[in-house]
Amino acid sequence: MASRVKSAGLGALAARAALAWIRRDPRAGELDRTNFHGRTVSLAGGPALAAGATLGAAVGAPSAAAALAVLTAGATGGAVGFYDDVVGSRPEQKSTKGFRGHLGALREGRVTSGLVKIAGxxxxxxxxxxxxxRDPGVRAHQARQQAGAVRRAADVLLGAGVIAGTANLLNLLDLRPGRASKAAMIIGTPMVVGRGGALTAGTLGASAxxxxxxxxxxxMLGDSGANALGALLGVALAAKTGPTGRALALVVLAGLTAASEKVSFTKVIQDTPGLRELDALGRRPTS
Structure with missing residues (x-):
């Protein structure tokens, strides 16, 4: 329990300190954006969350290998997301949306900021x-499964899909204030229990x-914060599951991603009692 409290507290302090530091920068005004209410908000929350959550999760990681995995996923997700936040707002980039749109642009010889983010x-x-x-706990699980080289490679691919898929899911949800962080709390709270729980606690502490x-x-979190937050939760989920668990998680993530191409998550939330109230909880009233 002490390690979870320490990781959560460190993640929270680091996120708040990073936010204050970014907002004091003379160029902080370049991060201002207009949200769906027409209010001016700052993208500073994204890199601040990425930094705090990555640090808190790394400190709480159960092994050196897991800590390196956290640093890789959190820092890269935050960096490429921030690149998309900044470059993606340019007029020539705004018209390209969705995975299909980015691939279509690539076929035309254009590399979009969104494609850089997806690849990263x-x-x-x-x-x-x-x-x-390489984590001892994961290796022990593989030994119990008597996994061969092919199965271990498949498990790595499944883990990669879970990490990238969770990052994408949080990004898809980050369309209203607090929505991505609330989703992270719902997904991550059960993972605070058991081995590696401090890793998740550090992530959630920064988000909270x-x-x-x-x-x-x-x-606002933007792609930087949402991608880093989702990627870190994906690392925690992959660290806690074997091939079957990862495959099931990937099926759910793939299904939600496919559904997002057809339906609006915001509309589903607004039309569903319970989800609508949870989504609005604590949010600034519309005026």
Whole structure:
């Protein structure tokens, strides 16, 4: 329990300190954006969350290999997400949306910021999953499964899919203040229990520290914060599951991603009692 409290507290302090440091920068005004309410909010919350959550999770990691996996997934997810936040707002980038749109642009010879983000998160997920395979707890699980080389490689690919898929899911949900962080709490709270729980606690501590400012529409997470937050939860989930668990998680993530191409998550939430109230909880009233 003490390690979980320490990781959560460190993640929270680091996120708040990073946010204050970024907002004091003379160029902080370049991060201002207009949200769906027409209010001016700062993208500073994204890199601040990425930094705090990555540090808190790394400190709480159960092994050196898991800590390296956390640093790879969190830092890369935050960095490529921030690149997309900044470059993706340019006029020539705004018209390209969705995975199909980015691939279509590539066929035309254009590399979009969104494609850079997708490739970066995917590569980071693969590296992080490979690092997790060196974790003593994961190796012990593989030994019990008597996994061969092919099965271990498949498990790494499944882990990469879980990490990248969770990063993408949180990014898809980050369309309203606090929504991504609330989803992270729902997904991550059960993972605080058991081995590696401090890793998740560090991630959630940073997220909780910035949630009030997010709900009050002072900051927004953007792709930087949402991708880092999701990638870190993906690392925690991959570290706790074997091939079957990873495969099941990947099926759910793939299904939700496919559904997002057809339906609006915001509309589903607004039309569903319970989800609608949870989504609005703590949020600044519309005026």
């Amino acid at each position: 998160v995917g590569a980071a997920g693969l590296c992080a999953a490979a690092l997790l395979a 520290a910035l949630l009030p400012a997010d709900l009050d529409e002072e900051i």
